[in-house]
Amino acid sequence: MQKLILFCFALTLTFSIACKKKAGCTxxxxxxxxxxxxxxGSCIFVKPIIDYTNYYSDNCKPPYxxxxxxxxxNVSCNVRYEWSFGDGGSSTEKNPYHSYANxxxxxVILKARxxxxxxxxxxxxxLDTSQPTVSNFSYAAxxxxxxxxxxxxxxxxxxxxxxxxxxxxxxxTSTSTSPTHIYNAAGNYTISLKSNCGSRQSxxxxxxNVLPKPSTIALTRFSVTNGAQALASDKGTPxxxxxxxxxxxxxxxxxxxxxxYPAAWNFPIDxxxxxxxxSDAFLNADFFKYSLWLDDLGLNDKILYSVTVDFNYLSxxxxxxxxxxxxxxxxxVATLDYQ
Numbered sequence: 001m002q003k004l005i006l007f008c009f010a011l012t013l014t015f016s017i018a019c020k021k022k023a024g025c026t027x028x029x030x031x032x033x034x035x036x037x038x039x040x041g042s043c044i045f046v047k048p049i050i051d052y053t054n055y056y057s058d059n060c061k062p063p064y065x066x067x068x069x070x071x072x073x074n075v076s077c078n079v080r081y082e083w084s085f086g087d088g089g090s091s092t093e094k095n096p097y098h099s100y101a102n103x104x105x106x107x108v109i110l111k112a113r114x115x116x117x118x119x120x121x122x123x124x125x126x127l128d129t130s131q132p133t134v135s136n137f138s139y140a141a142x143x144x145x146x147x148x149x150x151x152x153x154x155x156x157x158x159x160x161x162x163x164x165x166x167x168x169x170x171x172x173t174s175t176s177t178s179p180t181h182i183y184n185a186a187g188n189y190t191i192s193l194k195s196n197c198g199s200r201q202s203x204x205x206x207x208x209n210v211l212p213k214p215s216t217i218a219l220t221r222f223s224v225t226n227g228a229q230a231l232a233s234d235k236g237t238p239x240x241x242x243x244x245x246x247x248x249x250x251x252x253x254x255x256x257x258x259x260x261y262p263a264a265w266n267f268p269i270d271x272x273x274x275x276x277x278x279s280d281a282f283l284n285a286d287f288f289k290y291s292l293w294l295d296d297l298g299l300n301d302k303i304l305y306s307v308t309v310d311f312n313y314l315s316x317x318x319x320x321x322x323x324x325x326x327x328x329x330x331x332x333v334a335t336l337d338y339q
Contacts, residue, residue, distance in 0.1 A: 029076040029115060048112040049074040050121045055108075056136070057127065058177065060160045060197030062102055064127045067157075069095040072112045082111040086125075103128040134159040135195035135202035137178075142318035147338055148213045150183040151318045154191075158202070161195035169208075186212040213315065214338040218277030219243055219251075221335035222290060223264035224305060239304070240293040241271060245278045246286055254295075277337075284312035290334055307332050 024036030030043035051071045058065045068083065072094075083091040085098045086106030100106065109122040135158045142151040156164060156178045166174040168181045169189030183189065192205045222241065243251040251274030255265055267276040280286065287310040294304050307325045314320070314336075323334045 027115065029078050043115070045076055045114040045117045046074050047117045048072050048079060048114055048119050050110060050112055050119060053108075053110055053121060053123060055125055056157050056159045057131075058156070058158070058161070060131070060133060060162045060200070061129050062100070062127075064100040065097065066100060066125065066127070067095070067097045068108070068110075070110060075112070076114040078115055080113045082113070084109040100127055131160040133161045133195055133197045133200040133202045135161065135193050135204035137191075137193050137204060137206070139191070139206070139208065143320050145319040145321075145338060146209065147211045147319055148184065148186055149315060149318065150210045151180060152183065152208065153180045154178055154193075156193070156195075158193065158195035158204075161197050161202070163196045165194040165196070167192045167194075183208075183210045186210050213282065214319065215281075216277055216279040216339040217282070217288070217314075218337040218339070219267055219288075219290070219334060220276075220337050221264060221266050221333075222292075223262060223333045224292065225262035225331040238295040240295060240301075241265065241274075242289075242291040242293060243274070243276060243278075244289040244291070245280070247289075250275045250278055252293075282311045284310065284315070286311045290332075305330060305332055307334070309334070 023038045023040035024034040025032050025043040026036050026039040027033060027043045030045055032042065032044045049072065051073055053068065053070045055066050055068045058067065070081075072079065072081075081092055081094050083093070083096055083098075085091070085100075086108050087100060089098050091098065105124055105126045107122055107124055109120060111118055111120045113119075137157055138155045139152050140155075142153070154166070158164065164175060164177060166176070166179055166181075168174070168183075169191055170183060170185070172181060174181070187210055189208045189210060190205055191208060192203060195202050195204070239255045241251065241253055241255055242249055251271070253271040253274035255271060265271065278288070287308055289306060289308045291306040292304045294302050305327075307323075307327075309323050314323075319336075319338050321335060321337075323336065325332045
């Protein structure tokens with residue numbers, strides 16, 4: 001009798017499917033940035049260009065306080081600065097300040113880096129008591145607004161000087177290094193700065209044009225933010241913007257359909273009709289009122305937000321460009337233009 005022998009083979013097949021993720025440059029600072037899933041190392045960054053470097057010393061004998069400043073172009077969003085001052089000191093600021101304890105010549109090196117791409121520049125500074133005194137300064141108005149009252153901040157850029165004398169052109173003077181001054185009358189003022197180092201002296205002069213107080217104030221932008229939330233009643237509902245001056249309405253205009261926060265409107269682009277600026281003599285007690293109205297299907301129109309600012313606030317704060325209110329979880333910003 002023959003035996004039947006059965007051989008059973010179990011064959012197991014394993015299928016593996018590899019899902020390859022899209023690769024590319026994931027660094028948004030790169031010139032070839034793509035919305036890739038993984039970074040394949042192909043990112044390309046532009047090389048920074050150091051257009052110029054310069055320095056000034058705010059003393060004419062040791063220790064020398066030296067301020068460095070530079071202008072670098074062709075930069076990406078993550079540009080980094082590395083200064084080496086030649087005496088062992090360093091800084092990562094764009095425009096650093098460094099103190100040198102002794103006379104001498106120092107080789108200064110600036111490196112500017114865009115991620116992996118770097119450029120550098122070096123120059124020599126000489127610090128000793130024989131250097132000539134050179135007077136220089138810059139200035140800027142508070143909020144970049146030169147209307148009365150006008151607050152000017154002066155930056156002293158004099159080289160190799162130890163004491164200073166400012167003449168603001170209106171009878172006022174100062175011996176501060178970098179003072180501020182408030183002008184209360186319109187006109188052209190000749191500013192002079194005398195920089196001294198012992199018997200050496202240098203004078204720099206510049207003219208500032210101070211304007212009269214504004215005769216026209218325009219609303220150029222209005223925005224509302226309340227974080228991640230939004231009122232259910234105003235989603236997709238028409239809104240109206242109203243500008244009042246001393247309780248007189250100068251603008252009541254419909255805004256495009258409103259979806260969610262944050263929201264911003266530019267004038268007069270986003271609003272086709274209504275006046276968005278007021279011209280007057282503007283006394284301190286005069287006030288502006290900005291309101292957003294909700295058009296609740298024409299049945300129960302109501303003010304959603306209303307903010308008020310008077311001319312005294314504007315003038316005592318030297319005419320800020322942005323007026324900001326925070327109330328009940330909302331942040332409202334009115335952007336103004338003064339003429």
